[in-house]
Amino acid sequence: MVYPVIVVGGGPVGLVAAHALSRAGVDFLLLEGRPDIVFHAGSDLVLTNSGMRVLNQLALLEPLDKVSTDLDVMQRVDHQGRNIGDIDFLAYQKEFFGLAPRVLSRHDISAVFYDSLPGSIKSRLLPNKRVASLASNANGDGVVVTCRDGSVYEASLVIGADGAHSIVRQQMRELAVQHNATLPADSMPAPVNDEQPFLTTFRCLWLRFPSVSAIPVGTTSETHGPIATTQLFAAEDTTVLALYERLDTPTRDRIHYTQADQDSVAARWGNLLAAKGSDMTIAQAWAARTESGLVNLEEGVVENWSFDGRVVLTGDAAHKFTPSTGAGCNNGIVDIVALVNELYPILPSSASPDRPMPGKHEVASALQRYQSKRHGAVTAGCAYSGQVTKSSSWADWQSWLVDRYVLQFKFVQRRLALMGATRDTAKTPVFSFIEGVDRKGGSVPWIKQMKAPTVVKV
Numbered sequence: 001m002v003y004p005v006i007v008v009g010g011g012p013v014g015l016v017a018a019h020a021l022s023r024a025g026v027d028f029l030l031l032e033g034r035p036d037i038v039f040h041a042g043s044d045l046v047l048t049n050s051g052m053r054v055l056n057q058l059a060l061l062e063p064l065d066k067v068s069t070d071l072d073v074m075q076r077v078d079h080q081g082r083n084i085g086d087i088d089f090l091a092y093q094k095e096f097f098g099l100a101p102r103v104l105s106r107h108d109i110s111a112v113f114y115d116s117l118p119g120s121i122k123s124r125l126l127p128n129k130r131v132a133s134l135a136s137n138a139n140g141d142g143v144v145v146t147c148r149d150g151s152v153y154e155a156s157l158v159i160g161a162d163g164a165h166s167i168v169r170q171q172m173r174e175l176a177v178q179h180n181a182t183l184p185a186d187s188m189p190a191p192v193n194d195e196q197p198f199l200t201t202f203r204c205l206w207l208r209f210p211s212v213s214a215i216p217v218g219t220t221s222e223t224h225g226p227i228a229t230t231q232l233f234a235a236e237d238t239t240v241l242a243l244y245e246r247l248d249t250p251t252r253d254r255i256h257y258t259q260a261d262q263d264s265v266a267a268r269w270g271n272l273l274a275a276k277g278s279d280m281t282i283a284q285a286w287a288a289r290t291e292s293g294l295v296n297l298e299e300g301v302v303e304n305w306s307f308d309g310r311v312v313l314t315g316d317a318a319h320k321f322t323p324s325t326g327a328g329c330n331n332g333i334v335d336i337v338a339l340v341n342e343l344y345p346i347l348p349s350s351a352s353p354d355r356p357m358p359g360k361h362e363v364a365s366a367l368q369r370y371q372s373k374r375h376g377a378v379t380a381g382c383a384y385s386g387q388v389t390k391s392s393s394w395a396d397w398q399s400w401l402v403d404r405y406v407l408q409f410k411f412v413q414r415r416l417a418l419m420g421a422t423r424d425t426a427k428t429p430v431f432s433f434i435e436g437v438d439r440k441g442g443s444v445p446w447i448k449q450m451k452a453p454t455v456v457k458v
C-alpha cells in the first residue's frame with residue numbers, strides 16, 4: 001500500500017499533524033521511534049496565544065485547560081538574588097489576545113493530543129517504529145521508509161516531525177545529493193542543506209521537583225547574570241526549573257551528557273535562587289528533583305524545508321529555538337497549519353475520494369508555498385529567542401544594560417510586546433478548512449479569521 005502521507009515523529013508537532021490530517025480527511029500513517037507515544041519525560045512547555053488559537057480550532061484547548069497553569073507576571077532577580085524588575089510580557093499576551101499563556105508538562109500535552117484522537121485514527125499511529133532511512137521509490141514519485149526493525153512503508157509524501165536531530169532531514173539531504181548526481185550538467189540541481197544546520201551556544205539543565213508553598217502556583221521567575229540564566233514555572237503539583245548555561249565554545253556537534261555532567265552543572269550554579277521571593281536555592285531544588293535532563297540548545301533555521309514534492313520538514317526538524325521565549329513548539333504547531341492548508345486542496349481526502357494523488361510537481365509547489373509562509377516568521381522568532389537567552393545571561397555589556405536597566409520600564413515592555421503582537425502573533429494562520437470560533441478576544445485583532453460555523457436552518 002502507498003500512503004498519501006507518512007508522518008515521522010509522534011512528538012507534539014507530529015501529533016498536531018495527526019489531528020490536522022484527520023480533520024482534512026487525508027489518509028496517513030505516523031511512525032514514532034519510542035515504545036509509547038505518550039511517555040513520562042521532558043521538561044514543561046509554555047503554550048502561547050499563537051499555538052493556543054490553533055489548538056482551540058482543533059478542540060484541544062478545553063482538555064488542555066485541565067492540565068495547565070496560567071502564567072502572569074515574570075519575576076526577575078540577578079545571581080545575587082537582587083530584584084531586577086518584573087516583566088509583564090505574559091500579562092500583555094492576555095490583554096492583547098484574551099488568553100494567559102499557560103505551562104504544562106510534555107507528558108500532559110502529548111496525552112491530551114493523543115487521547116483526543118478518534119480510535120480509528122489512533123490505530124494509524126505506530127510506536128516502536130524508529131525510521132532508519134528514506135529512499136526514492138522505483139517510479140521516483142514517492143518515498144520508501146525503512147524502520148530499524150526492518151519494516152518498510154511507502155508514501156507519496158513524508159512529513160518529518162522527528163525533532164532537532166531529524167533522520168528525515170538527514171535523509172532528505174542524502175536524496176537531494178543522489179538526485180543531483182544523476183542530473184545532466186545543465187539542469188537545475190535540488191538545493192542541498194548544510195549537514196549540521198544548527199549551532200549550539202547554550203545548554204540546558206532542567207529539573208522537576210514537587211511544588212512548594214514558598215513558590216506559589218503560577219509563579220514565573222527568572223534569574224539573570226553572567227553565563228547562566230534560569231526560568232522557573234510553578235504548576236499545581238510540580239515545578240520545573242531550567243538553567244541555560246553558555247558553552248565555552250559554540251558547537252555544531254551533538255553531545256550526549258552523562259549524570260556526572262548534570263551533577264557538575266547543578267553544583268556550579270547551586271547557590272542561585274530558584275525563584276524570587278523564596279530562599280530555595282538551585283541546590284535545594286536539585287536535591288528535591290524527581291526528574292532532570294541536560295541537553296544542548298541548538299539554534300537555527302534549515303534553509304530548504306522540502307525535497308522534490310516528496311519530503312517536507314516541520315517543527316524542530318526545520319527550526320530550533322532556545323526555549324527562552326517559549327516559542328519552539330508553538331511555531332511547530334503553526335507549521336502544521338500552514339502545511340496542511342496547502343495540502344488540503346490537492347490531496348485525495350474523504351471529502352474528495354475520487355481526486356487522484358497530485359503529481360510531485362504540484363505537491364512541490366504547495367511545499368514551497370508552505371515554506372515561504374513560515375520561513376521568515378521562524379527565522380525572526382529564532383533570532384529573537386536567541387537574543388533573549390543571550391541578554392538574560394549578560395553575554396556582553398549591551399545585553400546587560402538592556403536587561404538590567406532598560407527592560408524594567410513598563411512603557412518599554414509594553415511597546416516591545418505590542419510590536420511583537422501586531423507584527424507576528426496577530427498574523428498567525430488558522431486552518432482554512434476547519435470551522436471554529438475564537439474563545440476570547442483581546443485588544444489586538446487577529447488578521448486571519450476562522451471559518452465560521454455553518455448555520456443549519458430549520
Ligand SMILES: Cc1cc2nc3c(=O)[nH]c(=O)nc-3n(C[C@H](O)[C@H](O)[C@H](O)COP(=O)(O)OP(=O)(O)OC[C@H]3O[C@@H](n4cnc5c(N)ncnc54)[C@H](O)[C@@H]3O)c2cc1C
Pocket residue numbers: 008009010011012013014031032033034043044045046047129130131132161162163164166167204206242295314315316317323325326327328329330331332
Ligand atoms: C527545556 C526546554 C524547554 C522548552 N520550552 C518550550 C516552551 O515553553 N514552549 C515551546 O513552544 N517550546 C519549548 N521548547 C521547545 C519544544 O520542546 C520543541 O520545540 C518541541 O518539542 C518540538 O516538537 P517536535 O514534535 O517538532 O519535536 P520533538 O518534541 O523532538 O519530537 C520528535 C519526536 O520524533 C520522534 N523521533 C525522533 N527520531 C525518530 C525516528 N528516527 N523515527 C521515528 N520517530 C522519531 C521522537 O521520539 C519524538 O517523539 C522547550 C525545549 C526545551 C529543551
